[in-house]
Amino acid sequence: MFAAVDLGSNSFRLHIGEPAGGRMHIVRTARDPIRLAAGLDAGNMLSEAAMRTAIRCLQDFRAILDEYHLDAVRVVATNTLRVARNADVLLPLAEQAIGYPIEIISGEEEGRLIYMGVSRAIDKPDERRIVVDIGGGSTEVITGTGPEITLVESFGIGTHPQTAAYFADGRILASNFDAAVTAARARFEDAAAQYQAQGWDAAYGSSGTMRAISEVIARNQIGDGSVSQASLHALRDILLELGHVDAFLLPGVKKERVPVMVGGLTVLIGVMQELGIPRLTAINAGLRLGVLSDLELRATHRDRRDAAIRACLRRFGADPQRAMRTAAIAAAIYGKLQPQGDSLHLYLAWSGMLHEIGLAVSMTGAHKHGAYIVEHADLAGFTTREQRLMSTLVLGQKGNLRKVRESLGEADLAKAMLALRLAVVFMHARADEDLAGLRLRLKGKVEIELPPDLLAKHPTLAPWFEKEEGFWNDIGLPFQVR
Numbered sequence: 001m002f003a004a005v006d007l008g009s010n011s012f013r014l015h016i017g018e019p020a021g022g023r024m025h026i027v028r029t030a031r032d033p034i035r036l037a038a039g040l041d042a043g044n045m046l047s048e049a050a051m052r053t054a055i056r057c058l059q060d061f062r063a064i065l066d067e068y069h070l071d072a073v074r075v076v077a078t079n080t081l082r083v084a085r086n087a088d089v090l091l092p093l094a095e096q097a098i099g100y101p102i103e104i105i106s107g108e109e110e111g112r113l114i115y116m117g118v119s120r121a122i123d124k125p126d127e128r129r130i131v132v133d134i135g136g137g138s139t140e141v142i143t144g145t146g147p148e149i150t151l152v153e154s155f156g157i158g159t160h161p162q163t164a165a166y167f168a169d170g171r172i173l174a175s176n177f178d179a180a181v182t183a184a185r186a187r188f189e190d191a192a193a194q195y196q197a198q199g200w201d202a203a204y205g206s207s208g209t210m211r212a213i214s215e216v217i218a219r220n221q222i223g224d225g226s227v228s229q230a231s232l233h234a235l236r237d238i239l240l241e242l243g244h245v246d247a248f249l250l251p252g253v254k255k256e257r258v259p260v261m262v263g264g265l266t267v268l269i270g271v272m273q274e275l276g277i278p279r280l281t282a283i284n285a286g287l288r289l290g291v292l293s294d295l296e297l298r299a300t301h302r303d304r305r306d307a308a309i310r311a312c313l314r315r316f317g318a319d320p321q322r323a324m325r326t327a328a329i330a331a332a333i334y335g336k337l338q339p340q341g342d343s344l345h346l347y348l349a350w351s352g353m354l355h356e357i358g359l360a361v362s363m364t365g366a367h368k369h370g371a372y373i374v375e376h377a378d379l380a381g382f383t384t385r386e387q388r389l390m391s392t393l394v395l396g397q398k399g400n401l402r403k404v405r406e407s408l409g410e411a412d413l414a415k416a417m418l419a420l421r422l423a424v425v426f427m428h429a430r431a432d433e434d435l436a437g438l439r440l441r442l443k444g445k446v447e448i449e450l451p452p453d454l455l456a457k458h459p460t461l462a463p464w465f466e467k468e469e470g471f472w473n474d475i476g477l478p479f480q481v482r
Contacts, residue, residue, distance in 0.1 A: 001027070002299075003070050004291035005061060005098065007077040009037035009136025009160055010260060011208065012057045015288040016068055019296050024120060024289060030064055032057040033256070037080045037136045037160035046084045054090065058097035065099070072295045076113070076287070077104045079137030079158065103383040107154020110287065111140035112380055117289030118206055119147045130200040132271055133207045133286055134264045136160045139271065141191075143198040150198055157187045159209055163263030170245045172262060177236060180263070184270025195275050203277045206286035209264035214282035216252035216261070228279040232269050239265075294381065305381035309350050312377060316360040322427065327352030329432045330416075330423035336440050337415040347386065348416045351393035352423060358394075371395035393417060397424050401475045408475065415442050421468065422448075431458040445478035 006013045016028040034057050039050020065073060081087045081104050095102050105113070114133045122129075125146035133140045137158040143151045166180040205214070205227060214227050216235065223231025242248055245258045253261050272280070297304060313320055330352040331345065351374075358370025375391035382390075396404035396417045408414040418440075426432045437451030448465075455462055465481050472479035 001068060001070050002292050002295040003065055003068070003073040004288040004295070005073070005075040005100075006288050006291070007036070007054070007075065007081060007094075007102065008287075009078060009080040009138075009158060010035060011136075012036075012054070012061070013288060014061050014064060015292060016065075016070070017289070017292040024292050024296070026289075028064065028068070030061060032060070035136075035160075037158070038164075040080065040084060044083050044085045046080075046086055046090060051090045051093070055093055055097045058094055062098045071299060073100050074291050074295055075100050075102045076110075076291060077102055078110050078287075079107070079135060079156075082107070083137065101385075103385065105383060106378070107138050107140060107156075108152050108378050109380065109383075110138070111142045111152040111154055112149060113290030113294060114140055114206055114286045115142040115144055115149050115152065115290065116147070116293050117285045117287060117291075118204055118283060119144070120289055120293045121283060121285035122204075128199060128201045130195065130198070130203045130275070130277065130280075132203070132205050132210070132268070132277070132280065134159060134205070134209050134267050134271075135207055136260075139187075139267055141188075141195065141271065141275070143195060143200060151194060153191055155187050155191075157184055157267055159260045159263040159267065161263075162266050163259045166266070167245065167259060167262055170259070172239045172243055172245065174240050177240065177266060180266035181270050181273075184267045185274045188271050188274040192274050192276070203280035205268070205280045205282045207264075209260060210268065210280075211282045211284060212253045212257060212261050213265060213268060216250055219252040220250045226279055227268075227282055229269070229272055229277075232265065232272070235265060236269070303346075303381070305346075305350070305379070308380040308382060309353050312354060312357065312373075312379060316357040316373065318354070318357045318359070322356060323353040325432065326355055326420075326423050326427045329426050329435070330419045332435065333422050333438070333440065334416060334419035336438065337419060337442055339412040339415050341412060344412050344416045347389050348393065348419060351390045351397075351416075352420060354390065355394055355397050355420065355424060367395055367397050367399065393420055397421055399471070401471050405475055408477075411442075418442055418446060425461065425464045425468070429458045429460050429464070431461060434458070445480065446472050448479075448481045450481065 001018045003016045011031050011033045014030040015026055017024040017026050034053045036050055036054060039047045075098060091102055115131050118131050128145045131142045135158050137160055139155045139157050141153055142149060162180050166176045217223060217227060217231045218225055223234035239262060245262060248258045313323055327349040330348050334348055354374055357373055358366035361369035371391045371394045374394050375387050379387060392404055392407050393416060397420050408417060434451060434454055434457060439449040441447040469479040
């Protein structure tokens with residue numbers, strides 16, 4: 001049983017799901033419309049009141065999570081925490097409140113997870129589709145065929161900025177509404193040709209705002225009753241005639257959500273006009289189902305992060321055989337160092353795989369180029385925190401250790417760093433087949449006992465170890481080789 005918590009710009013939501021028979025059965029949901037984005041000021045600083053509300057909600061969610069025996073929990077935060085300049089103040093308090101790490105995911109990763117959720121719900125392996133998700137602070141547009149994504153982009157426009165910029169006083173005027181639609185179209189116009197080139201057989205809308213608009217149209221028989229451009233313009237005309245958000249009393253949307261719906265409607269009209277989507281279907285699937293599906297994949301050893309690493313190797317022309325060899329050596333050495341936990345095993349292996357991608361930039365300082373690429377590349381399935389961890393390992397694979405000194409304060413991370421550095425040395429010296437008798441210890445100092453005749457068989461190891469001795473001694477950790 002898995003849990004997904006979505007810290008969105010409009011609402012915080014929770015899903016608890018149990019996979020069975022190829023489907024993800026949702027056994028518990030919770031939602032709190034805390035309007036986090038409304039707590040941002042002009043300088044993108046979250047107010048103390050907004051942070052208190054977020055923490056209170058997460059404490060309530062933790063009480064729900066504690067009722068279940070869960071195999072894995074993933075908490076993801078989206079646009080508001082991506083842009084909030086004081087997110088670092090809220091995060092530790094929020095993590096303490098809910099009891100799990102919080103991952104601020106990129107817009108592209110949000111889009112991929114949304115598409116995974118939609119694909120899981122539809123289960124049509126050959127269908128070409130476009131998915132639009134209008135959130136509180138951003139809009140994700142994704143195309144793909146079946147489960148495979150072909151294009152994903154996150155656009156910095158959502159319901160909150162549209163409502164705040166054009167309908168702050170609640171009045172709905174034709175001039176303001178049309179200006180909001182034009183502003184939305186401008187956000188999508190540069191990408192329109194790319195999306196149209198992909199083509200699609202079906203279009204879906206996956207957000208709560210999308211479902212609210214669809215519900216209003218269907219229940220009140222507006223336009224043709226579907227989410228078509230004609231129906232959206234008919235809904236616009238009704239809003240203009242009413243003139244104020246407080247006057248909208250049609251069934252299908254709660255009164256407090258009307259301002260969100262109005263802002264979302266301007267984005268939806270804009271994206272459908274600009275990309276040429278005549279009609280779409282609102283679907284009750286998206287980010288949270290995608291997170292649950294991703295957790296299930298990880299639990300069954302089909303982690304999509306592995307595919308992202310392989311794609312990165314191809315993109316930067318790294319030698320896959322050398323990459324796999326280095327990762328295998330690092331894993332073996334790390335095991336000999338007897339780490340306290342197993343949380344770093346995967347990240348060490350992935351860092352070993354990626355350790356040479358900086359060569360695509362330059363031989364000189366390749367480890368520095370590689371570290372930059374790992375931290376900033378778009379790696380599907382990885383969080384910013386995970387990429388920074390791998391970037392640190394790639395940066396520390398060679399050269400002086402002062403640049404990663406702070407990270408070495410954590411015992412297991414220091415062992416992972418040592419394992420990767422030695423793996424690179426042994427890989428270059430082609431000595432990995434002679435390491436059965438290798439013994440290592442890292443506790444206050446580095447102690448290495450080499451197999452007999454290893455230095456004689458691989459003479460290039462000696463100068464490497466001399467350099468390593470200097471680097472480790474330089475940071476106050478004696479380095480001894482016997």
